[in-house]
Amino acid sequence: MGMELYLDLLSQPCRAVYIFAKKNNIPFEFKHVELFKGQHCREEFGKINILKKVPALKDGVFTLAESTAILLYLSRKYNTPDHWYPSDTQKRARVDEYLSWHHTNIRGNAGKTLWIKVLIPLFTGQTLPPEKLQEVMDELAISLKQFEEKFLQDKPFIVGSEISLADLMAIVELMQPIGVGCDIFEDRPKLSEWRNQVEEAVGKELFQEAHELILNIKELSNIQIDPQLKEHLAPVLRKMMK
């Protein structure tokens, strides 16, 4: 049996794994786990990832969760071009440095825009006051300033002249606000330039294909939400709405 990747392209880390696998011609079976249908909460998926989150990988009897671990597994197993996760110790350390920072900064803030603009109204029928979005945008602005000053500086990519896993993880996250109409690239020329370079490096067609769902998320606003999923997400929603 070949390798299986459990993904929903609405999810940022899933898009990173998808783009990486496709770009590197890694053979895999796309197992669609539809988050809106609560398919990740089902017992069957729990056997692949007990954490009940996507992305997840199954390679024979071996299963793996967490996007960073999956990307590193794929890069090692398929010996992908060095620039993705450089063998040079200091360049590699730059990728590690970004990936360590990413989860509590860029990921922590960019994804909240989707919750506020789309998911909370969809799940609860309530619209949050504009101040709530502003709060998130202000926090995100701090992370973006740090991203530009510390990680990007005047380089085309985080590590230097070539794309790495760090850029991939960052871009998929920063496309989440775009899908809900918060154009974080506007008035940020350096960030915009970096986005263009990443799109070019990945390939425009693949980039567009991977982001099609999130860029059309508003069309999903009438979909039926699985009641079990509503229950599962209730604590998260309560926390976000405070």
Ligand SMILES: N[C@@H](CCC(=O)N[C@@H](CS)C(=O)NCC(=O)O)C(=O)O
């Ligand atoms: N740290 C994990 C995060 C995975 C994650 O949060 N996945 C989300 C989608 S973006 C998910 O599956 N959420 C379902 C849930 O929490 O119920 C990674 O990088 O893979």
